[in-house]
Amino acid sequence: MATKIINGKEVAFHLREELKRKVYELKAKKGITPGLVTILVGDDPASQIYVKNKKKACEKIGIYSEICQLDASTVEGELLERIRRFNNNPQVHGILVQLPLPKHISAEKIIEAISPQKDVDGFHPFNVGKLLVKKTMAEILKSEIFIPCTPYGIIELLNFSGIQMKGAEAVIVGRSNIVGKPLAYLLLAEDATVTICHSQTKNLAEITKRADILVAALGKPEIITGKMVKEGAVVIDVGMNRLAVGLVGDVNFNSVIEKVRAITPVPGGVGPMTITMLLLNTVKAAKWSAGL
Ligand code: GUN
Numbered sequence: 001m002a003t004k005i006i007n008g009k010e011v012a013f014h015l016r017e018e019l020k021r022k023v024y025e026l027k028a029k030k031g032i033t034p035g036l037v038t039i040l041v042g043d044d045p046a047s048q049i050y051v052k053n054k055k056k057a058c059e060k061i062g063i064y065s066e067i068c069q070l071d072a073s074t075v076e077g078e079l080l081e082r083i084r085r086f087n088n089n090p091q092v093h094g095i096l097v098q099l100p101l102p103k104h105i106s107a108e109k110i111i112e113a114i115s116p117q118k119d120v121d122g123f124h125p126f127n128v129g130k131l132l133v134k135k136t137m138a139e140i141l142k143s144e145i146f147i148p149c150t151p152y153g154i155i156e157l158l159n160f161s162g163i164q165m166k167g168a169e170a171v172i173v174g175r176s177n178i179v180g181k182p183l184a185y186l187l188l189a190e191d192a193t194v195t196i197c198h199s200q201t202k203n204l205a206e207i208t209k210r211a212d213i214l215v216a217a218l219g220k221p222e223i224i225t226g227k228m229v230k231e232g233a234v235v236i237d238v239g240m241n242r243l244a245v246g247l248v249g250d251v252n253f254n255s256v257i258e259k260v261r262a263i264t265p266v267p268g269g270v271g272p273m274t275i276t277m278l279l280l281n282t283v284k285a286a287k288w289s290a291g292l
Contacts, residue, residue: 004161004261004262004263005262005263005264005265006157006161006236006262006263006264006265006269007268007269008153008157008264008265008268008269008270008271008272008273009268009272011156011157011160011272011273011276012272012273012275012276015156015276015280016057016060016061016276016279019061019276019279019280019283020060020061020062022283023061023062023063023283024062026283026286026287027062030290030292032286032287032290033062033063033064033091033286034062034063034064034093034094034282034283034285034286035063035064035065035066035091035092035093035094035282035286036054036058036063036064036065036066036092036093036094036095036096036120036278036282037065037066037067037068037086037092037094037095037096038051038054038055038065038066038067038068038096038097038098039067039068039070039079039082039083039095039096039097039098040067040068040069040070040098041070041071041072041074041079041097041098041101041102041105042070042071042072042101042102043072044100046242047098047100050098051067051098052067053275054096054275054278055067057275057276057278057279058279058282061279063279063282063283064091066092068082068086070082072102074102074105075104075105076104076105076106076109076110079097079105079110080109080110080113083095083097083110083113083114084113086118087113087114087115087118090289092118093118093120093282093285093286093289094118094119094120094278094281094282094285094286095114095115095118095119095120096120096121096278097110097111097114097121099178111123111124111125112124112125116146117144117285117288117289118285119146120146120149120278120281120282120285121146121148121149121278121281122145122146122147122148122149122152122182122281123148123177123178124146127145127146128177128182130143130145131145131147131182131185131186132185134189135189136189137155137186137189137190139189140186140189144284144288146281146284146285147182147186147277147281148178148179148182149274149275149277149278149281150178150179150183150217150238150270150273150274150277151179151182151183151186152186152277152280152281153270153273153274153276153277154183154186154215154236154238154270154273155183155186155187155190156273156276156277157236157264157269157270157273158213158234158236161234161262163213163234163262165187165190165191165192165213166190166191166192167191167192167193168192168193168212168213169192169193169195169210169211169212169213170187170192170193170194170195170211170212170213170214170215171194171195171197171207171208171210171211171213171214171215172184172187172194172195172196172197172215172217173197173198173204173208173214173215173216173217173218173224173250174196174197174198174215174216174217174218174219174238175196175197175198176217179215179217179238180196180198180215180217181196183215183217184196187213192213195207195210195211198218199218204228205227205228208224208228208229209228209229209230210230211229211230211233212230212232212233212234213233213234213236214229214230214233214234214235214236215236215238216235216236216237216238216239216249216250216251217238217239217250218239218250219239219240219241219250220239220241220250221239221241221243221248221249221250222248222249222250222251222252222253223250223251223252224237224250224251224252224256225252225255225256226252226255226256226258226259227255229256229259229260230259231259232259232260232261233259233260233261234260234261234262234263235251235256235260235262235263235264236263236264236269236270237249237250237251237253237263237264237265237266237269237270238250238270239251239266240266240267240271247266247267248266249265249266249269251263251266253265253266
């Protein structure tokens with residue numbers, strides 16, 4: 001079977017070119033420069049790379065971007081106060097608090113403190129709830145809801161690759177608030193039949209083998225192997241495991257490649273899409289804040 005490698009970099013490039021034009025227009029016609037603040041607490045090396053990459057991507061398409069770097073010992077109250085100030089700053093359209101946070105800070109409390117209108121991650125309960133009650137993707141896109149970036153990027157990749165979601169059996173491995181759960185809502189809105197598996201799932205391989213679309217988002221290097229995948233399936237690998245050999249996904253690429261119809265590589269698959277959808281959400285935030 002000829003396998004299609006889904007090129008996330010290429011799709012991301014096209015979307016970013018389109019966004020660059022939109023940002024230019026917003027500036028030229030409305031005098032608005034979209035602005036994103038990323039807050040990083042502590043010095044986790046992976047988080048530092050992600051935050052820097054986000055800033056670079058913003059600058060490349062004309063979005064104003066600022067990193068608010070705070071010491072690992074920052075107390076919750078200080079972080080809440082910073083968020084309050086960014087909430088009240090009209091030049092800041094999007095606020096992102098990089099996760100994970102140090103253990104002494106409640107991520108739930110912090111996420112709830114971000115204005116839902118600036119929650120470009122789509123993690124605030126207001127946006128999560130809104131997403132959940134919408135029935136179709138058209139309804140979601142019509143309303144002023146922020147869609148979490150990684151799941152949104154996956155839906156865009158599937159669309160660009162011409163992969164039918166309607167009626168497909170989709171299996172997601174991983175139930176995180178960042179990927180697994182919101183992706184389930186989006187795939188449901190696209191009329192897929194959705195199953196979420198997790199660490200306590202019995203007979204995982206039996207379930208993953210049913211999938212027309214299999215999404216690996218559990219954060220364990222190369223755990224999904226050829227034996228767990230149906231012939232002709234589409235495999236989306238969300239894994240970003242930094243090992244001594246380099247960046248490795250949750251899927252054992254070489255063992256599934258002969259069986260699948262299409263697959264996202266790591267790196268160069270889902271990763272570039274996540275940042276792209278953050279840029280898109282920031283542009284949306286700027287437009288919505290101006291009533292556009
Ligand atoms: N950490 C890993 N992924 C993400 C993400 O999408 N948003 C935030 N805020 N933190 C993350």
